[in-house]
Amino acid sequence: xxxxxxxxxxxxxxxxxxxxxxxxxxGPELRDPxxxxxxxxxxxxxxxTAYFLRQEFxxxxxxxxxxxxTVGGRLATQNIGGHEYETGGAxxxxxxLHMKHFLDRLGLSQRTDVPGxxxxxxxxxxxxxxxxxxxxxxxxxxxxYGFNFLRMQMWVESVLDKFMRIYQYQxxxxxFTSVEKLLHAMGGDSFLxxxxxxxxxxxxxxxxxxxxxxxxxxxxxxxxxxxxVRISGFAGAVxxxxxxxxxxxxxxxxxxxxxxxxxxxxxxLIQARVTAVSVKQRQSKAGTTASLYEVNYVGDSGSAHSxxxxxxxxxxxxxxxxxxxxxGFSPPIPSQYPGxxxxxxxTLVHGRLNVSYLGTSEKPSAFSVSEVLTTDAKGxxxxxxxxxxxxxxxxxYSRPPASVDKVWKVFSPQPLSQQQLRAMFxxxxxxxxxxxxxxxxxxxxxxxxxPFILHDRLYYLSPVEWAASAMExxxxxxxxxxxxxxxxxxxxxxxxxxxxxxxxxxxxx
Numbered sequence: 001x002x003x004x005x006x007x008x009x010x011x012x013x014x015x016x017x018x019x020x021x022x023x024x025x026x027g028p029e030l031r032d033p034x035x036x037x038x039x040x041x042x043x044x045x046x047x048x049t050a051y052f053l054r055q056e057f058x059x060x061x062x063x064x065x066x067x068x069x070t071v072g073g074r075l076a077t078q079n080i081g082g083h084e085y086e087t088g089g090a091x092x093x094x095x096x097l098h099m100k101h102f103l104d105r106l107g108l109s110q111r112t113d114v115p116g117x118x119x120x121x122x123x124x125x126x127x128x129x130x131x132x133x134x135x136x137x138x139x140x141x142x143x144x145y146g147f148n149f150l151r152m153q154m155w156v157e158s159v160l161d162k163f164m165r166i167y168q169y170q171x172x173x174x175x176f177t178s179v180e181k182l183l184h185a186m187g188g189d190s191f192l193x194x195x196x197x198x199x200x201x202x203x204x205x206x207x208x209x210x211x212x213x214x215x216x217x218x219x220x221x222x223x224x225x226x227x228x229v230r231i232s233g234f235a236g237a238v239x240x241x242x243x244x245x246x247x248x249x250x251x252x253x254x255x256x257x258x259x260x261x262x263x264x265x266x267x268x269l270i271q272a273r274v275t276a277v278s279v280k281q282r283q284s285k286a287g288t289t290a291s292l293y294e295v296n297y298v299g300d301s302g303s304a305h306s307x308x309x310x311x312x313x314x315x316x317x318x319x320x321x322x323x324x325x326x327x328g329f330s331p332p333i334p335s336q337y338p339g340x341x342x343x344x345x346x347t348l349v350h351g352r353l354n355v356s357y358l359g360t361s362e363k364p365s366a367f368s369v370s371e372v373l374t375t376d377a378k379g380x381x382x383x384x385x386x387x388x389x390x391x392x393x394x395x396x397y398s399r400p401p402a403s404v405d406k407v408w409k410v411f412s413p414q415p416l417s418q419q420q421l422r423a424m425f426x427x428x429x430x431x432x433x434x435x436x437x438x439x440x441x442x443x444x445x446x447x448x449x450x451p452f453i454l455h456d457r458l459y460y461l462s463p464v465e466w467a468a469s470a471m472e473x474x475x476x477x478x479x480x481x482x483x484x485x486x487x488x489x490x491x492x493x494x495x496x497x498x499x500x501x502x503x504x505x506x507x508x509x
Contacts, residue, residue: 031490033057034309038295039065039267040274040324043073044089045461045474046314047261048098052482053312054265064306065262066297068273072255073315075471078432080350080407083390087346087409087434089254089471090388094246095160097167098475099257103250106260111251112393116370120219121385123377125359127215129369148212152240155206159194159237162187166476174498175483179449179463181497182480183234191234195467196445199236200229219373223384225469226344226413228376231442238468253391254471272299276325277311279455293458310485314461314478316341317450320437329455337450339466341437344383347410349421351428353387353402364403381420383411405429439469452481459485 037053039046042065050065070076077084092099103110117130128144131137141149165186169175176182183191194202199221200213208217217240218229224239225231231239250256262269276296281289296305315322319336326333355367371386387399388409400406410416410424415433440447449463464477487495 033061034489036062036064036306036308038293038306038308038311039063039314040277040295040312041065041073041314041461042067042071042258042262042269043314043474044075044258044471045478046073046312047071047258047265048102048475048478049312049314049461049482050265050267051102051261052479053485054267056482056486059266063265063267064270064308065267066270066272066274066295068271068299070255071262071269072258074436074438075253075255075258076434077253077255077391078348078434080348080430080432083407084253084392085348085388085390085407085409086249086253087348087432088436088438091242091247091249092254092471093241093244094248095164096470096472096475098479099472102257102261102475106257106264108256108260109251111249111391112397113248114389114393114397114399116387116399117368118371118373119358119369120215120375121358121372122215122375123380126369126372127375145209145212145216148208149216151206152203152208152212152217153244155203156237156240156244159187160241162191169498170476170479170483173483173487173495175480175487175496176452177484177497178452179467182464183467185498194233194237195235197233198230198444199233199239201444202233202236203229215375218376219384222376223371223373223411225439225442226342226383226411227442230444232444232446234446235442235468238470238473242470249391251392270297270299272297272304274324275303276327277313277458278327279329279458280307282307291456310457310459310489312459312461312481312485313454316437316462316465317460318440326454333454333458339447340441342439342441343413344436344438345412345415346434346436347412347416347421348388348432348434349408349410349425349428350405350430351408351425352405353408354424354426355402357424365401367402369402370399381412381416382424383413385410385424440466452477452484457485457489 034057039050046065050063053063074088076088078087119126119129163186169185176185183195203213203217213229220243221227221229221231221236221239224242225235274295274297278294280292280294282292283289292307292309293311294305294307295311317335317337318339318341321341323335325335355362355364358372373384374380374382386409388407389399447466449466450460452460452463454460459481461477461481464473484496
């Protein structure tokens with residue numbers, strides 16, 4: 001990693017923290033802020049949106065966040081034996097600056113890291129198993145794949161270097177009106193090209209071997225997105241970044257970030273399901289006509305509605321994900337956009353692993369692999385199998401060996417049958433199954449992302465997921481839309497879609 005890039009990243013992060021994330025486009029010439037803002041959804045995207053809106057519009061605006069279920073969305077935990085375990089989004093990249101900032105502002109801390117080892121399973125046997133020694137791992141990878149692994153790390157690093165530009169833009173208060181313009185600002189034509197070819201095509205074009213793609217890259221895309229190397233190249237690069245070293249999680253569970261953001265933002269959480277959003281015309285005392293948005297919702301007390309100046313939809317508008325209706329808009333706004341979210345089933349098993357299922361003759365007491373990734377083999381039942389630790393790691397904790405009962409997390413495209421569980425585990429005390437519409441089904445060329453702007457002051461957060469799905473991607477989208485809403489409310493077009501900012505800032509940073 002170039003020393004110059006390290007200093008840029010450090011300065012950007014420090015600048016973000018000390019600037020209080022406020023747009024530079026603030027001043028006495030701005031018109032009065034909105035009175036009421038609604039955010040629909042309290043996952044990481046919705047709660048981050050509320051946080052950034054408070055930063056942009058100040059303390060006077062009333063912000064309501066609607067959520068019918070548990071705050072956190074796809075960040076969730078499950079109690080097993082008196083301890084909580086992650087069932088949703090589990091890891092955060094060390095260069096995810098928004099998530100690092102949230103941790104700092106909310107007084108949260110990183111979870112104690114418990115070292116582990118990884119193996120790759122082809123459906124019959126383990127074809128690669130990490131050693132405790134770095135040099136041994138390096139020599140094994142070199143012998144089997146040449147310099148492909150080192151080149152992959154360099155390729156992902158080059159993508160991340162461009163990705164980091166978004167923090168410079170947002171530090172200086174710039175926003176983008178579409179996913180395509182946001183991607184182009186970060187990576188130019190190269191990011192758009194990545195989005196319109198498969199990861200396999202992109203990496204073969206860079207000279208990577210097919211065996212390396214099948215045996216190393218595919219297991220990573222399967223554990224992160226439940227899909228093969230034929231996903232879009234940009235989503236694939238994000239998946240590969242999720243295999244970097246230094247990944248971390250929040251002590252007590254990643255969902256604590258969501259509840260912390262709501263509390264810190266001083267918003268009103270309305271435990272209700274939004275059924276419809278409509279546009280209404282209202283006459284002001286001055287005789288002018290203004291449009292407001294009516295949000296209809298159903299909670300424990302029955303049906304109700306409220307009027308808002310600005311509305312943010314922070315839940316995916318796709319089949320199986322949302323049933324919000326939009327009425328009175330011209331042109332009409334669909335309640336569901338094309339494309340589907342892919343099902344991933346998380347099964348937590350408190351039991352004893354059958355190590356022979358993995359084709360190894362190693363004794364269970366000596367089997368210390370904590371994460372098993374799988375190749376895209378025909379008839380493969382699971383995407384991954386991992387030994388997981390509680391969201392709060394107590395002092396003196398060490399991960400038990402496979403010879404004793406512990407908690408395993410299995411990712412699979414379909415629910416596991418009793419027969420499949422019996423093949424994988426010698427015995428178990430309990431199982432817990434969660435079905436997620438976890439991430440979009442990625443293909444190349446990428447499906448055109450839905451718009452960020454659904455109507456004049458009606459915004460949609462989830463289009464960024466059609467580029468890549470991750471906690472940080474949702475936080476980036478939240479920051480972008482808070483800035484976009486601010487600039488459009490105050491008629492500041494010069495703060496939108498400025499694509500050469502990183503070159504102008506290079507000397508300043």
